[in-house]
Amino acid sequence: MRRIMSSVRKRSWKTPSGEKRSAWIVDYRDAAGKRRAKQFARKKDADSWAVNALAEVQQGVHTPDSISTTVAKAAELWLDSVRASDREPTTIAAYEQHIRLHIVPRCGAQKLSQLTAPKVRALLDSWLADLSRPMATRVFRSFKAILTDAQARALVGQNVALAVKVPKAPRKRRQVSPPSKAEIRAILEAAAASKDLMGRAIVELVIFTGMRASEVRGLAWSAINLKNGSVRVEQRADAKGQLGPPKSASGFREIPIPSRVVSTLREWKMACPFHPLELVFPSQKGRVLSHTVMAKNHLKPILVAAGVTKRGEREDADVAKYTAHIFRHAAASLWIDQRLNPKRVQTLVGHGSIQVTFDIYGHLFEQADRGAADALAIERALFANTD
Template sequence: MTSIRKRSWLAPDGTEKTAWLVDYRDQGGKRRAKSFARKKDAETWLTQAAWEVSKGVHTADSQSVTVKAAAKLWIDKAEGEGRERGTVQQYRQLADLHILPLIGGERLTRLTRPSVEAFRDELVKTRSKAMAGKAIRALSSILTEAQRRGLVAQNVAKEVRVIRSAREKGKVEIPAKAELKALIDHAPDDLKPMVMTAIFTGLRASELRGLRWADIDLKAAVVTVAQRADRFGEIGRPKSEAGHRTIPIPPALVAELRAWKLRCPKGEFGLAFPNSRGGVQQYSHMLRRKFFPLQIAAGVCDPVMEKGEPKLDANGRPVMEPRYGFHSLRHAAASAWIKQRIDLKRLKVWMGHSSIQITIDTYGHLMADASGDAALIAAAQADLLS
């Protein structure tokens, strides 16, 4: 039997207290109770609880776990499934730094859409919108896993979003042709093949660091992505099925790779761009010791500013900083393909995107073609009036 009744009692200081008690039975027939300060809240909750009981998915407060416990289950599952160490580390950081300090002690059954919206608002106040969005998505994943285990009836974070305006989203930075040529011209012999491969194939840094000679067919002039190296230098499969792909390469790159293969350090993994001992290059080392100094040597850099003035070194010369991250070479490849009027489906495949939407969101602004639009309109007019 289900009922809502008013309960009154005296507090230790003699003040009269009241609450509305919901008395009900769960799907297992066990008697449960839950109290509310307002009758309206009790009635609203009972309606939802009755539906959950009828579907066999209700979880009583006393049987619920905290957000902290649910987050641990989520992270443990990722580790148990063999997710990459970097991915698990990111999950743990999102939980430890952005979720648990604010709502870690809350029981899952007491989370509501309004309470998650309040959590979102607090994140936006104290974190960047990008980080707030990641934390909300992580909470939603935590609740999805808890729901799968029967620890909560619904995912109240599923529809919560952190909206970022177009102005707040990072812009794609594409090096100019002269900058790309300067990078190639100034690259030392052990770095030039990797830089050229990045520019002409659009491979991610992790894919380049995990690329094997077995994945490069110089006769057919194609490169196949079959594995990657994570930030810890561990070799594994591409992060998604879309990451498996084959990309054609131009004659200049074929010639460069053919020469590089003869002097490339040998190692157990047969890597095309290994460290000096034939092992996996560490990403941070590649950036700090190779790619960033290359940009400064090639003049693809800007002065470091302090209080509106260029910062000077001990010799009175401006201190320079590199202009681009390594990912910009990937954008350069996409930009060059788009200028050659590559079709959208092929661009998606070559870039290794999991969906056309990601390709459009990233490079859609580069696909505008005023002259081409004019020709299409003129052709349409001729067809309509013929």
């Protein structure tokens, strides 16, 4: 068995100006048996590095600095592989932003071989300090993916980021305030009175199904069963109008629709312009309807007509009080009000876990339970101990 050795020696020399200089040199052989050397200003640092390097060589995870690449270069290679894997444009754009704004400015010039778990933890701490927690977590995931890709390319012996975990934070409920029942009724009445049949169909669909705006924009007629009264969520449209499957397995689901929505969809189907992909809500130019057009041309006029507005920057400007996404919460609140169990609500809204459902709607479940308990308490107070 070949013996792996290293030595630390002092080197002294004179500069062209005659100044005396010295440094400590670590001589060693890498896993391939090639002689390597690294220089340090202090013997303490040289000794410490030699011990770690020898252990890495023995484990087969050592990467000499001289052949290592930088984080910035590794990030470019990873991003190229992501682009080649035909990921969604919005996903690629997010990764590009992580690298350009947060990774390269912090550690782009750092060589992969010089990264350690403590250094990575310091990077993570800096992202957590300067960014929102969700964004810092996403940036760190991209960073780990870069190192994993680099390891697969043999650009570094190990991914030291795998030993670093995002510290847990107290779970906070993302409590939402959905439209009131009075507001929902006003919106439905305004939709029924509107001359915009497409807008009416969109409004009724989002209120009674809780579908995401991207899922509504990507909805095809083949996914709607008007006979049985149901709609299947099986594709979505991203920000650039490209169609694809839901982002997760839980996004695939079937949602019942009431007769009111079935009737409106039947009427809209007769008037709906042709689209080669049979989209339910195509744009006027026969393309995938953009989120902006859906909100501005179809949702806002109905909300304004219903009086569900807030004051804009200009005194004479009425702005829709809610975005398309709030109707997703409206549907969930109505299901909860009708005493659907949490697991069923999770399935209908397409959440990946029941915990997410409780984080967002837990207070609504509590209110529903408390309302039922209060009603029973009143009944007991009125009729208890009576002959």
